[in-house]
Amino acid sequence: MKRIVGKENVQTSNAAKISYSFDATAGFQHSPDVIISPENAEQIQAIVKVCHENKIPIVPRGSGTNLAAGTTPNEGGVVLLFNHLDKILELDEENLTITVQPGVITQEVIEYVENKDLFYPPDPSSKKISTIGGNVNENSGGLRGLKYGVTKDYVLGVKAVLSNGEILHTGGKLAKDVAGYDLTNLLVGSEGTLAIITEITLKLLPKPTYKKTILTMFDSLELAGDAVSQIISKKIIPTTLEFMDQGTVRVVEEFNKIGLPTDCEAILLIEQDGSEETVREEMKAISNICSQVGATEIHEAEDEYQAEQLRTARRDALSALARLRPTTILEDATVPRSKIAEMVREINRISDKYDVMIQTFGHAGDGNLHPTCLTDLRNEKEMERVEHALDEIFQASIDLGGTITGEHGVGEMKAPYLEWKVGKTGIDLMKNIKQAIDPHNILNPGKIFAKSTKKRVVVNNG
Amino acid sequence: MKRIVGKENVQTSNAAKISYSFDATAGFQHSPDVIISPENAEQIQAIVKVCHENKIPIVPRGSGTNLAAGTTPNEGGVVLLFNHLDKILELDEENLTITVQPGVITQEVIEYVENKDLFYPPDPSSKKISTIGGNVNENSGGLRGLKYGVTKDYVLGVKAVLSNGEILHTGGKLAKDVAGYDLTNLLVGSEGTLAIITEITLKLLPKPTYKKTILTMFDSLELAGDAVSQIISKKIIPTTLEFMDQGTVRVVEEFNKIGLPTDCEAILLIEQDGSEETVREEMKAISNICSQVGATEIHEAEDEYQAEQLRTARRDALSALARLRPTTILEDATVPRSKIAEMVREINRISDKYDVMIQTFGHAGDGNLHPTCLTDLRNEKEMERVEHALDEIFQASIDLGGTITGEHGVGEMKAPYLEWKVGKTGIDLMKNIKQAIDPHNILNPGKIFAKSTKKRVVVNNG
Numbered sequence: 030m031k032r033i034v035g036k037e038n039v040q041t042s043n044a045a046k047i048s049y050s051f052d053a054t055a056g057f058q059h060s061p062d063v064i065i066s067p068e069n070a071e072q073i074q075a076i077v078k079v080c081h082e083n084k085i086p087i088v089p090r091g092s093g094t095n096l097a098a099g100t101t102p103n104e105g106g107v108v109l110l111f112n113h114l115d116k117i118l119e120l121d122e123e124n125l126t127i128t129v130q131p132g133v134i135t136q137e138v139i140e141y142v143e144n145k146d147l148f149y150p151p152d153p154s155s156k157k158i159s160t161i162g163g164n165v166n167e168n169s170g171g172l173r174g175l176k177y178g179v180t181k182d183y184v185l186g187v188k189a190v191l192s193n194g195e196i197l198h199t200g201g202k203l204a205k206d207v208a209g210y211d212l213t214n215l216l217v218g219s220e221g222t223l224a225i226i227t228e229i230t231l232k233l234l235p236k237p238t239y240k241k242t243i244l245t246m247f248d249s250l251e252l253a254g255d256a257v258s259q260i261i262s263k264k265i266i267p268t269t270l271e272f273m274d275q276g277t278v279r280v281v282e283e284f285n286k287i288g289l290p291t292d293c294e295a296i297l298l299i300e301q302d303g304s305e306e307t308v309r310e311e312m313k314a315i316s317n318i319c320s321q322v323g324a325t326e327i328h329e330a331e332d333e334y335q336a337e338q339l340r341t342a343r344r345d346a347l348s349a350l351a352r353l354r355p356t357t358i359l360e361d362a363t364v365p366r367s368k369i370a371e372m373v374r375e376i377n378r379i380s381d382k383y384d385v386m387i388q389t390f391g392h393a394g395d396g397n398l399h400p401t402c403l404t405d406l407r408n409e410k411e412m413e414r415v416e417h418a419l420d421e422i423f424q425a426s427i428d429l430g431g432t433i434t435g436e437h438g439v440g441e442m443k444a445p446y447l448e449w450k451v452g453k454t455g456i457d458l459m460k461n462i463k464q465a466i467d468p469h470n471i472l473n474p475g476k477i478f479a480k481s482t483k484k485r486v487v488v489n490n491g
Numbered sequence: 492m493k494r495i496v497g498k499e500n501v502q503t504s505n506a507a508k509i510s511y512s513f514d515a516t517a518g519f520q521h522s523p524d525v526i527i528s529p530e531n532a533e534q535i536q537a538i539v540k541v542c543h544e545n546k547i548p549i550v551p552r553g554s555g556t557n558l559a560a561g562t563t564p565n566e567g568g569v570v571l572l573f574n575h576l577d578k579i580l581e582l583d584e585e586n587l588t589i590t591v592q593p594g595v596i597t598q599e600v601i602e603y604v605e606n607k608d609l610f611y612p613p614d615p616s617s618k619k620i621s622t623i624g625g626n627v628n629e630n631s632g633g634l635r636g637l638k639y640g641v642t643k644d645y646v647l648g649v650k651a652v653l654s655n656g657e658i659l660h661t662g663g664k665l666a667k668d669v670a671g672y673d674l675t676n677l678l679v680g681s682e683g684t685l686a687i688i689t690e691i692t693l694k695l696l697p698k699p700t701y702k703k704t705i706l707t708m709f710d711s712l713e714l715a716g717d718a719v720s721q722i723i724s725k726k727i728i729p730t731t732l733e734f735m736d737q738g739t740v741r742v743v744e745e746f747n748k749i750g751l752p753t754d755c756e757a758i759l760l761i762e763q764d765g766s767e768e769t770v771r772e773e774m775k776a777i778s779n780i781c782s783q784v785g786a787t788e789i790h791e792a793e794d795e796y797q798a799e800q801l802r803t804a805r806r807d808a809l810s811a812l813a814r815l816r817p818t819t820i821l822e823d824a825t826v827p828r829s830k831i832a833e834m835v836r837e838i839n840r841i842s843d844k845y846d847v848m849i850q851t852f853g854h855a856g857d858g859n860l861h862p863t864c865l866t867d868l869r870n871e872k873e874m875e876r877v878e879h880a881l882d883e884i885f886q887a888s889i890d891l892g893g894t895i896t897g898e899h900g901v902g903e904m905k906a907p908y909l910e911w912k913v914g915k916t917g918i919d920l921m922k923n924i925k926q927a928i929d930p931h932n933i934l935n936p937g938k939i940f941a942k943s944t945k946k947r948v949v950v951n952n953g
Contacts, residue, residue: 123720123829146726168669179667181676182644195916202827204857205641205897207630207680208905208912209939210921214643214676218669235726258585264608264697304769365664367585395666435667443670450670454657458928459672465927466920477671 030065030107033075038113040064049090049108050101053155055356056406057098057441061088061108068113070190070227077225077471078194080107086474089221091132091163094155096359097440099167099220103475111162114227117141124202125233126185131162131226138231148236150177153436154344165229168218170436172340175394176268176302177234179436181217188228189216192467202230215462220438221473223466237302240268241312242336245319246293246326250274250377253295254370256322257393260299261366263318265311269300270394271343274373277350277390277401284349287338293325295373297393298343300336346390347401354386354403360419362426363435366396375425376400383418385411397435423449424485444479456482492527492569495537500575502526511552511570512563515617517818518868519560519903523550523570530575532652532689539687539933540656542569548936551683553594553625556617558821559902561629561682565937573624576689579603586664587695588647593624593688600693610698612639615898616806627691630680632898634802637856638730638764639696641898643679650690651678654929664692677924682900683935685928699764702730703774704798707781708755708788712736712839715757716832718784719855722761723828725780727773731762732856733805736835739812739852739863746811749800755787759855760805762798808852809863816848816865822881824888825897828858837887838862845880847873859897885911886947906941918944 031039040046041063051058062085067073080087086106093100102108111132118128120142127142127149135156142149152171153159159169165187170179186200199213200206216224247253257270273281273296282289289296299315301308316327330336351357364372373389376398380387391398400422404415423433423446433439433446448456460478463470493501502508503525513520524547529535542549548568555562564570573594580590582604589604589611597618604611614633615621621631627649632641648662661675662668678686709715719732735743735758744751751758761777763770778789792798813819826834835851838860842849853860862884866877885895885908895901895908910918922940925932 121827121829122724124827125723168673170667174667181673191916191920197916197920198914199917201892201894203825203892203894203897204828205632205636205825205854205859206894207896207898207900208894209901209909209917210685210924211630211643211676211680212913212917212920214673215924218673223672235728261587262584266697304766304772306768307766310766363665363667365583365586366666367583392667397667430663430665432663432665432668432670434669435665436669438669439671447671451674452660454653454659455661455671455674458653458659458674461927462672462677462924465923 030063030076034065034067034072038066052093052095052098052100054096054098054442055358057101059101059103060105061102062105064108064110066110066112070188070196073190073225073227074194074196076107077190077192080471081192081194081469084469084471086471088473089166089225091160092158094159095163095167095438095440097434097438098442099438099440099476101441103441109225111160120145121202126202126230127233128228128230129161130228131160131165133161135159135161135164142233143236146236147233149183149231149233151180151183154347161229162226165217165226166219166221167438170392170395170397172269172271172343172392174392175270176266181214183232184213184217184229185232186213186230187216187226189224189226191224192469192472197224200230220440220476222463222476223472239305239308240300240302241308242300242330242339243312243316244328244339245297245299245324246290247295247324248293250295250373251370252323253297254373256297256319256324257369258367259318259322260315263314265314267299267301267315267394269298271298272393273343273346273390274388276388277346280349280353281342281346284345284352285342287342289342290326298339350388350401350403354405356404356406358402358404358415358419360400360422361434361437362400362422362431363395363397364426364429364431366394368429368431369393369396372398372425372429376422379418379421379425383414385415385418387418395435396431420483439477441475444477445481445483447477447479448482449485492525492538496527496529496534500528514555514557514560514562516558516560516902516904517820519563521563521565522567523564524567526570526572528572528574532650532658535652535687535689536656536658538569538571539652539654542933543654543656543931546931546933548933550935551628551687553622554620556621557625557629557900557902559896559900560904561900561902561938563903565903571687573622582607583664588664588692589695590690590692591623592690593622593627595623597621597623597626604695605698608698609695611645611693611695613642613645616809623691624688627679627688628681628683629900632854632857632859634731634733634805634854636854637732638728643676645694646675646679646691647694648675648692649678649688651686651688653686654931654934659686662692682902682938684925684938685934687934701767701770702762702764703770704762704792704801705774705778706790706801707759707761707786708752709757709786710755712757712835713832714785715759716835718759718781718786719831720829721780721784722777725776727776729761729763729777729856731760733760734855735805735808735852736850738850739808742811742815743804743808746807746814747804749804751804752788760801812850812863812865816867818866818868820864820866820877820881822862822884823896823899824862824884824893825857825859826888826891826893828856830891830893831855831858834860834887834891838884841880841883841887845876847877847880849880857897858893882945901939903937906939907943907945909939909941910944911947
């Protein structure tokens with residue numbers, strides 16, 4: 030390895046091994062054997078060939094911000110870093126594309142294109158530290174998903190190293206391309222298990238000219254859920270439709286001190302962008318809907334500074350909650366958006382049933398909730414109850430027509446639950462694909478597919 | 492088979508075999524052994540199991556409107572029809588989804604949702620006869636692709652029968668879902684080679700409230716190409732940005748008699764939708780750009796009737812051109828949109844070089860062109876020149892960073908060219924996926940993958 034990348038790019042110290050033994054997910058830790066920082070695709074190719082021949086696992090890792098234990102080296106081997114592949118390669122203003130290396134920070138891409146009046150919509154809460162390569166591997170979402178979709182909707186093509194060391198090019202600067210199977214989309218969200226992405230071409234949009242932000246308060250979760258449903262069925266698709274429950278609002282306010290009301294049951298943060306006239310009109314309609322549904326207060330952000338404060342408050346929800354207890358387990362249950370209120374009620378019922386602390390926030394417009402369990406890994410008894418509670422949350426989500434993960438990925442953490450969503454037929458199909466593309470199972474092994482599936486609990490709500 | 496679907500749903504007459512021996516693609520014909528019309532997914536499952544055991548090919552076929560010989564039974568076997576699976580199952584206005592069977596006509600879906608002020612954007616030119624299942628299998632595009640994307644952008648989930656007879660459910664009414672590999676997107680555009688889709692859930696949008704249509708004329712292809720580039724780089728994304736060259740305009744006018752000017756070199760049909768104010772503003776900006784670039788005329792459709800006439804004229808381009816010569820071969824070369832003018836020039840050069848008649852129209856905004864070769868299959872010498880010309884068009888497209896097919900698919904017709912776009916690495920990967928999912932190769936065999944790749948011509952333009 031040192032011959033391939035130079036000894037300065039190979040780490041084997043205990044300190045380094047510990048640093049890369051875990052990611053942002055609580056409770057998952059495995060030591061890698063070596064941490065390597067290649068400088069280009071050719072070096073990655075050489076590394077992969079060595080690993081392929083010797084059946085050594087490779088775990089590609091951006092900033093390790095993922096929340097599903099997607100970058101834990103659970104079978105040891107190589108952690109592959111992208112800190113040297115951090116260049117923006119080309120902005121093409123005629124074709125509205127940007128080509129980047131995977132190690133570029135998401136926020137850097139967003140700001141770079143906004144300076145040219147262009148727009149890269151996916152904005153995961155971790156965007157200030159996450160890498161674009163990590164986003165692509167996880168198919169990250171964000172706060173603007175309702176109107177603009179998720180990462181996969183913006184990936185036009187990639188360059189990637191396959192497990193046999195061959196280099197694959199998919200897609201291009203093309204609005205349309207149906208030449209064979211959609212390998213681009215297969216790689217996006219494959220969590221580093223099918224190939225190592227070394228270059229990404231992203232689609233851009235024109236930057237919206239106007240934006241408006243409001244914050245609405247409700248006395249019950251049901252009312253907030255009703256407001257979400259009614260906004261959408263009135264044929265308005267806001268950019269952002271975010272939800273925080275009372276517990277979350279309280280800690281966020283304590284953390285940020287921006288004057289959020291801590292006595293309401295639920296808050297919706299709503300944003301719309303577009304042309305000024307349309308935005309004004311739609312935000313007026315949205316305010317009316319919220320009032321009619323029974324919002325207790327509706328605040329409009331006076332300027333971009335205030336709006337950004339509100340967004341930041343929402344983005345900081347996880348960090349704020351994390352201060353309450355030693356261990357934070359963030360979930361990602363996602364349901365059809367019409368089921369949001371019902372799902373929040375289920376989460377609260379489950380939280381009571383198992384006597385565990387769960388606060389919920391998330392992307393209400395997408396039906397994508399983040400029930401967050403605040404607990405303590407060291408307390409075995411409590412952790413047992415937490416596990417039961419999370420199982421039941423996943424189950425509730427599936428029963429409502431939802432999924433076990435909306436934007437965080439399966440990783441090591443949710444692998445035992447995957448079959449609940451995709452069935453044995455789905456898992457077998459995915460395993461066959463994995464086997465066909467990475468026959469030695471060297472690319473991020475132990476992710477997505479678990480050794481065994483969790484048994485579904487028989488729930489008796491009566 | 493008669494036991495499974497009843498004898499009234501099994502055809503083996505010579506007349507039937509001939510009817511289903513070809514599709515809308517000239518020059519490809521193979522007889523099936525039997526034509527079967529199942530009534531539900533369970534019958535399809537039973538048919539597939541029989542075929543799997545006996546290694547009998549199955550060719551799923553909607554209306555057979557595809558233009559890449561995607562539904563030709565080139566290894567005989569079963570042609571599977573969806574005429575009984577033609578129901579709209581559910582419109583969900585809260586989640587903005589519609590669930591349909593694959594045999595529903597595309598136009599029926601479009602009209603059904605528009606009656607509820609909702610919007611299903613993909614609108615292939617064949618929408619009045621094509622089925623939604625065909626669209627999904629081919630990942631069809633259309634005239635609104637520039638702003639709204641293609642079929643895959645609207646498929647949220649499918650129910651499908653795998654080659655082993657198992658039933659797979661993917662996705663759901665979910666805005667976000669990252670539970671494992673994106674099987675939905677893998678099946679969309681897989682041309683019936685990976686599974687038989689029996690149910691589809693589609694995403695809908697609110698119907699735009701206002702629409703405006705203009706027609707602009709240019710004295711040269713370059714100027715039309717410049718106008719396209721400038722509109723996009725001014726950060727305006729029209730719904731529709733369609734191109735027709737002079738030859739196409741002439742036959743379309745002869746066919747439709749709606750008063751298109753037949754003396755200009757190129758026409759752009761431009762549409763925008765959205766809120767009235769924004770549409771008016773952007774269409775004014777577009778008109779200004781076209782004038783500055785040097786448009787000789789700009790006509791605004793006075794009402795929806797006139798606008799629909801213009802759209803219909805463009806949609807009828809293929810039918811109109813088809814009247815000129817006995818055989819019509821429609822191509823689907825797609826380039827980055829900044830290369831449109833260059834690509835049209837290349838097509839004209841190639842047309843002259845081989846002395847074959849090629850007229851070009853297409854989706855300029857997507858870089859998706861349809862060079863259409865008017866010829867006569869019975870004239871062997873001419874057909875040889877046509878083949879060389881088409882080879883060189885594909886090559887030009889690839890050399891400009893484009894692809895061999897933007898929206899029609901690979902089918903049997905373009906299989907020998909696929910490697911030019913995706914490389915040997917790409918083809919091998921796709922073949923591995925096919926082998927993993929359909930090991931007996933019973934699902935639409937002979938499509939996408941050719942026995943051998945066309946040799947690339949060495950072009951000397953000097």
